[in-house]
């Protein structure tokens with residue numbers, strides 16, 4: 041088993057996760073089995089309780105773990121199977137250590153960061169290595185070198201590398217080489233300093249992935265190599281991508297990153313065959329079609345809040361050889377200016393998941409606009425609940441219809457709390473989470489798109505369609521095209537009379553990959569292309 045540790049320097053948001061995932065893709069395409077994991081130095085036990093403004097999207101795994109969005113990159117770029125073990129936070133580490141201490145497991149010793157916390161971190165690396173049976177385990181350390189809270193993780197990986205020995209572990213440091221406009225130059229000093237910071241703890245990186253806006257050039261590479269004590273071929277350029285994040289694996293291949301990793305770790309593997317990725321890129325750069333999709337949400341200013349949704353839309357485009365222009369629309373803007381004004385001209389409308397009352401009315405107006413104007417609509421989780429509320433109000437003529445999440449005393453609670461959720465007081469990890477079976481109705485659009493009758497999709501919600509109203513909906517041209525196998529929970533709804541109006545209680549976006557676009561997103565974009573030809 042071989043280990044790659046990915047750290048980051050200078051600033052956050054350098055795309056360490058993307059770099060780790062891209063290296064994973066390259067190694068997989070050389071025929072190696074790859075596993076990935078992420079360590080997050082914050083004290084939250086998981087990001088499930090964090091606001092999207094703070095943390096971006098919460099990515100949900102098959103087993104229901106609420107994790108960091110970098111795990112989404114791992115799943116999109118590789119075939120790695122992720123579970124709750126693949127994301128470790130300081131909060132989890134301390135929780136485990138403190139529980140052990142209370143049980144008396146430390147036999148009266150003083151419990152300390154070194155060795156007790158660092159051992160706990162190393163245990164996790166061994167556990168994931170053991171479970172995954174991979175050839176290479178890539179571990180990404182969140183945060184930036186120099187952060188106080190990241191220190192125990194860095195100490196742990198230093199010790200770990202010593203343990204597994206030379207040739208079995210390597211350190212890859214992702215750093216920034218900024219372009220200073222006034223000087224007209226790229227600057228290497230921040231990189232030198234962040235490498236010095238790493239060396240202070242005893243980690244000497246083998247590879248530096250340099251994020252930059254301009255080509256590094258031979259001279260600068262030499263300078264970085266010299267001052268950072270990294271061989272020349274270990275200085276890798278990772279320039280800002282021009283078209284898409286899916287260029288990154290190809291860019292790193294051109295820089296021979298995977299060759300170097302294999303050489304340093306003594307891995308004997310043929311060159312990566314990246315033809316699938318080249319084909320994807322071709323479709324992204326020069327697509328046959330082009331559609332405009334409106335995403336109506338509330339965290340619109342923030343790219344990371346709906347990360348997987350945006351990616352899945354792009355994948356739907358790839359499946360249709362279509363470019364997608366995603367228009368991010370603030371639901372409150374629709375409340376202020378009206379739906380037609382903001383949504384006119386779009387080829388499709390998508391309402392993603394969400395919590396809390398702000399912007400709800402704008403989303404209801406967007407669903408109504410899509411339904412009444414034959415604009416393809418895809419609703420995800422909250423987006424399905426919105427479609428249900430809209431239909432109840434405007435077609436079933438229940439003007440007060442609402443979800444009890446937003447109006448606990450509503451006269452017509454068409455969306456209500458699951459019984460099992462009624463007494464929940466602890467917020468972390470208590471929603472209906474993770475993959476559940478969904479049975480599709482014969483002859484439905486969903487069954488046709490999936491080409492299957494039972495599918496497994498990931499969930500993250502507390503509220504549900506209220507079956508008390510089911511008959512009334514069904515009599516008015518609204519169909520339930522997917523439900524839990526016992527038929528009680530509504531999972532998918534459709535309007536068969538509409539060119540494409542489909543919404544699901546689950547999150548299909550978490551299972552979409554550029555190499556395997558999700559059927560619902562694929563179908564949605566197909567419908568948007570068809571719609572774009574109409575006046």
Ligand code: GLN
Pocket residue numbers: 392393394395396420421422423445500501502503504
């Ligand atoms: N707030 C809604 C619920 O809890 C929807 C959740 C979501 O969209 N993820 O049911």
